[in-house]
Amino acid sequence: MSRTPLVEPGHGPAGPGPGAGEGSPAPGRPGSASPVWALVRLAVVVGAVCALAVAVHLTDLLVVIVALAGMVMLHELGHFLTAKWTGMKVTEFFVGFGPRLWSVRRGETEYGVKAIPAGGYVRIVGMSNLEEVDPADEPRAYRSQSFPRRLLVAVAGSAMHGLLALALLWGLLTFVGVTQPGTVGILQIAPLAKGVDPAAAAGLRPGDQVLAVAGKPVRSAEALVQVVTDHPGQPLHLLVRHDGRTEHVTVTPAAVRVPGRARPEGRIGVLVGPLSATENPLRAVGGAAQDLWQVVAATSDAIGTTFSPHGLASFFDQLGNAKAAARAAKAGTRPESIVGAVRTASQAAAAGPGALIAVLVSIDIFVGMANLFPMLPLDGGHVAIAVYERLRSRRGRPYRADVTKLAPVAYAFILFLVVFVGSAVFLDITHPVANPFG
Incomplete structure (x- = not known):
């Protein structure tokens, strides 16, 4: 407590730091800088x-x-x-x-x-x-x-x-905001080339949720991309939700030549994926408390597993077993030091x-x-x-x-x-x- 060093995330504290009285004299002491x-x-x-x-x-x-x-x-x-x-x-x-x-x-x-x-x-x-x-x-x-x-x-x-x-x-x-599973939305719009911007021309905006294309419900980002790819130069009717309102939008994918492909593919110049939704500040307090409890419970389980006899044996086995170390690294199940934690956070x-x-x-x-x-x-x-x-x-x-x-x-x-x-x-x-x- 009087000397608490940075704890190594993933496996526990690194131990006590240097002495509290170390270093050069404080200002005002003999020989110190101003x-x-x-x-x-x-x-x-x-x-x-x-x-x-x-x-x-x-x-x-x-x-x-x-x-x-x-x-x-x-x-x-x-x-x-x-x-x-x-x-x-x-x-x-x-x-x-x-x-x-x-x-x-x-x-x-x-x-x-x-x-x-x-x-x-x-x-x-x-x-x-x-x-x-x-x-x-x-x-x-x-x-x-x-x-x-x-x-x-x-x-x-x-x-x-x-x-x-x-x-x-x-x-x-x-x-x-947090990712909303099951949603497919417009995350980003970028022109395909100067003057070629099908999404913006159709009135699509970042944050729009795509509900349907050509009358069929959109259940994944991959499905939407596939439909757009397969219809170069052909108008597509989208049902989108923006700011709580449902709108019908017609977008015509540009025909783009892709190396190695015999036919051109459709592109509208958007990045799609699951949408994130924010919460009311007051409601967010309860949500944050609930999420915190889940993190505490998960961390408790992880600590117990890591420092159990089986967990310690598995961890130290990786030091001399390259295959076991590679498997743990790929699965992301190994406790990380401050080096690994900084890398993951970066x-x-x-x-x-x-x-x-x-x-x-x-x-x-x-x-x-x-x-x-x-x-x-x-x-x-x-x-x-x-x-x-x-x-x-x-x-x-x-x-x-x-x-x-x-x-x-x-x-x-x-x-x-x-x-x-x-x-x-x-x-x-x-x-x-x-x-x-x-």
């Missing part, structure tokens, strides 16, 4: 990264990285806000890890940005009995707070993931905003749920300790767990995560998961 120059340096670095992404046509990747980094920072913001609200002492709130690019102190808290955008951390005083705390700060240490306050701060990060996912799903339903960004939002919601919910696993250094470990201490406490005699006894288990867990994450990265590089968006 805040203005540090801010200029940060602006130069950010500008250079953005310019490079645009120059090499990787803006989709940049958007994904920014989204993932923002996702983790919202997690940390949850810890930060609840810790401040409950009166705990928070000394640092940083975006990223590694060398400090910029920071500023406001009151007792130092805010800043570091060079590696792989997450971030909040440092709350006294997270365990291992930490030395100034006696003057002990009343405001995390470990000195009541059970409800510690529980609130510990779960706040994952709660932020739930709120973010709900907001994303609401935005998807309200502004982007492919989704290229496919459209709806696909990107769906992938980001999936990653977001996984990160939130994985962080609640009851093992240090995850948030769930702090929850488990708080619950255990509450159960062991007696009226007037609060019990405090000795975290040193948990250290061997925590180190073994971290070692397992390192091996698992490293294996997932290796598989994502050698056998990338197939593009689910075509």
Whole structure:
């Protein structure tokens, strides 16, 4: 919680990040650069990264990285806000890890940005009995707070993931829309050539739903394309729905010569496919909540399957079995590392905003749920300790767990995560998961 790194989507957290006190001194400390120059340096670095992404046509990747980094920072913001609200002492709130690019102190808290955008951390005083705390700060240490306050701060990060996912799903339903199965619509209109635009000439518009052609119901995009292809130069009568109104439209496909084909084929200059429909903002709240529950249930099943004995055996078998790795990659059933997740999200960004939002919601919910696993250094470990201490406490005699006894288990867990994450990265590089968006 005080140091939460970016969780590797698809298989669990990557473990604790670098120490909270690392990097160059904050502005105002001896030997530090002025805040203005540090801010200029940060602006130069950010500008250079953005310019490079645009120059090499990787803006989709940049958007994904920014989204993932923002996702983790919202997690940390949850810890930060609840810790401040409950009166705990928070000394640092940083975006990223590694060398400090910029920071500023406001009151007792130092805010800043570091060079590696792989997450971030909040440092709350006294997270365990291992930490030395100034006696003057002990009343405001995390470990000195009541059970409800510690529980609130510990779960706040994952709660932020739930709120973010709900907001994303609401935005998807309200502004982007979701695909309506069984519909065939005009998605895009593009002239075949200068002055040759059959669709526009007939009055077709993007968003029109094609209900029938030549008096026969249209049940698939492929069926509509086939009819148009087979009738070059022949008027076709379409029944379309636009803005809730049903209209009759006559379109004459242009005759287009296709290499390798003996006869010309009909084209009207449209891209067709299933339509997307938006919802009323108020109704979208209920729809978003329902979709969120489905994502949570699916993620829970995926985590249980992945970390079951059979799931782990199957995963590690792929490291030495190229055929098994290829099958899993083709089927898309293998957990992905951050490398694979960024690739999949970039492919989704290229496919459209709806696909990107769906992938980001999936990653977001996984990160939130994985962080609640009851093992240090995850948030769930702090929850488990708080619950255990509450159960062991007696009226007037609060019990405090000795975290040193948990250290061997925590180190073994971290070692397992390192091996698992490293294996997932290796598989994502050698056998990338197939593009689910075509």
